[in-house]
Amino acid sequence: xxxxxxxxxxxTAFLLAYALYQALVVAPTDAQQGDVYRIIYYHVPSAWTAxxxxxxxxxxxxxxxxxxxxxxxxxxxxxxxxxxxxxxIVLVTGPIWARPxxxxxxxxxxxxxxxxxxLWLIYVxxxxxxxxxxxxxxxxLAAALAVFGALDVPLVYFSxxxxxxxxxxxxxxxxxxxxxRMLHTLLINWLAFVCFAFLVAWSRYxxxxxxxEIEQAHAMRSLVGSAVAAKASLPLSxxxx
Amino acid sequence: xxxxxxLFAAYIATWVIHGVYMxxxxxxxxxxxxxxxxxxxxx
Numbered sequence: 001x002x003x004x005x006x007x008x009x010x011x012t013a014f015l016l017a018y019a020l021y022q023a024l025v026v027a028p029t030d031a032q033q034g035d036v037y038r039i040i041y042y043h044v045p046s047a048w049t050a051x052x053x054x055x056x057x058x059x060x061x062x063x064x065x066x067x068x069x070x071x072x073x074x075x076x077x078x079x080x081x082x083x084x085x086x087x088x089i090v091l092v093t094g095p096i097w098a099r100p101x102x103x104x105x106x107x108x109x110x111x112x113x114x115x116x117x118x119l120w121l122i123y124v125x126x127x128x129x130x131x132x133x134x135x136x137x138x139x140x141l142a143a144a145l146a147v148f149g150a151l152d153v154p155l156v157y158f159s160x161x162x163x164x165x166x167x168x169x170x171x172x173x174x175x176x177x178x179x180x181r182m183l184h185t186l187l188i189n190w191l192a193f194v195c196f197a198f199l200v201a202w203s204r205y206x207x208x209x210x211x212x213e214i215e216q217a218h219a220m221r222s223l224v225g226s227a228v229a230a231k232a233s234l235p236l237s238x239x240x241x
Numbered sequence: 242x243x244x245x246x247x248l249f250a251a252y253i254a255t256w257v258i259h260g261v262y263m264x265x266x267x268x269x270x271x272x273x274x275x276x277x278x279x280x281x282x283x284x
Contacts, residue, residue, distance in 0.1 A: 020252075036244035039251040046255070085262045089255050096251040100244035200259075203266055210273045217280050 005202065012195040019185070019192040027185040039097040045190035046089040047116075049197050051153055053083030054123065058150035061143035070212075073139050076146060077130060078204045080123050082197055087120045102166065112167035115156045122149035 023041035030037035060076035063069060094113070095105040107113055126149060130142050160167050178186075 034244055036248050038248050042252060042255050085258060089258050092254050092258065093251040096247050096254065100247045196259075200263065200266075203270075207266060207269055207273065210270075210277065214273060214276050214280065221280075221283070 005199070008195070008199060012192065012199055015188075015192040015195055019189040022185040022188050027182050028179055033101055036097065036100050039093055041185055041189045043090060043093040043097060044186060045193040046086045046093065048190055049193045050083045050086035050090060051157065052194065053079045053086065053197060053201070054119075054150055054153050057083060057123075057146050058153075061146035061150075064139065064143045065147070073143070074205060074208045074212075076143060078201050078208060080126050080146065081204060082201045084120065084123045084127060085200075086193075086197065087116070087123065090116060091120055107166040110166045111159045111163045112156065112165045115152060115159055119149070119152045119156050122152060 019041070023038055027038065027041070029035055056079040057076050060072045060079060063072040064076060094116075098107070099105050122145075126142055126145050129145065130138060133141070135141070159165060160169060
């Protein structure tokens with residue numbers, strides 16, 4: 001696996017560069033929005049990648065609740081953290097696109113925008129819970145929160161199908177037509193983002209592993225230290241009797 | 242069209258966010274490596 005990482009990094013770097021070239025140069029300009037529409041090549045793939053990561057978090061949390069597997073717990077934590085990064089990008093690039101197209105940064109009350117913000121807040125609170133709670137139940141509570149939090153993902157995704165929103169209709173499967181070159185560019189960018197997310201998540205997973213190993217080593221050391229101290233004090237306590 | 246600056250702002254913001262996150266990972270890695278070395282020394 002260690003040898004695979006640099007190869008995958010190089011492939012991902014090329015893929016990201018190719019996707020950027022496609023997004024800025026090859027994809028045709030939109031007749032209505034002009035070049036600013038090209039923000040969707042980062043905005044939409046980031047949203048899909050965040051959804052994918054939250055789905056992984058959901059599955060890993062269920063596995064953890066059933067089996068209490070530390071590996072599932074680590075996957076849940078890592079996918080939530082990287083998912084929040086991608087969701088942050090969605091929440092930042094969305095208003096940057098909206099300002100020149102809608103004339104406003106944010107449409108208050110719009111269900112797609114609000115549910116995405118709520119989704120981000122749910123996973124940020126998940127990470128805060130994991131970061132600051134020292135309870136033995138933290139992992140279980142976080143897994144339960146993740147299961148309920150994941151319910152917001154389909155609400156975000158399908159909100160533009162079932163509710164009247166200011167947000168544009170879905171680019172795929174929404175009944176509208178998209179230029180094949182635009183669709184190709186969108187899918188290439190998504191592939192590049194998924195590869196990139198995988199690499200980042202992999203690094204974060206290794207980091208978590210290392211952190212847990214160090215915590216275990218510290219715990220073992222203090223356990224051995226207290227056992228040695230107890231052993232050393234045993235003859236004294238006997239002689240004092 | 243003046244809107245082109247918004248396009249570049251969005252792309253730059255994306256990579257700034259990724260950069261900040263990856264920077265935090267690198268910092269955490271180096272801190273843990275330091276702790277790991279200290280643990281090995283203490284053995």
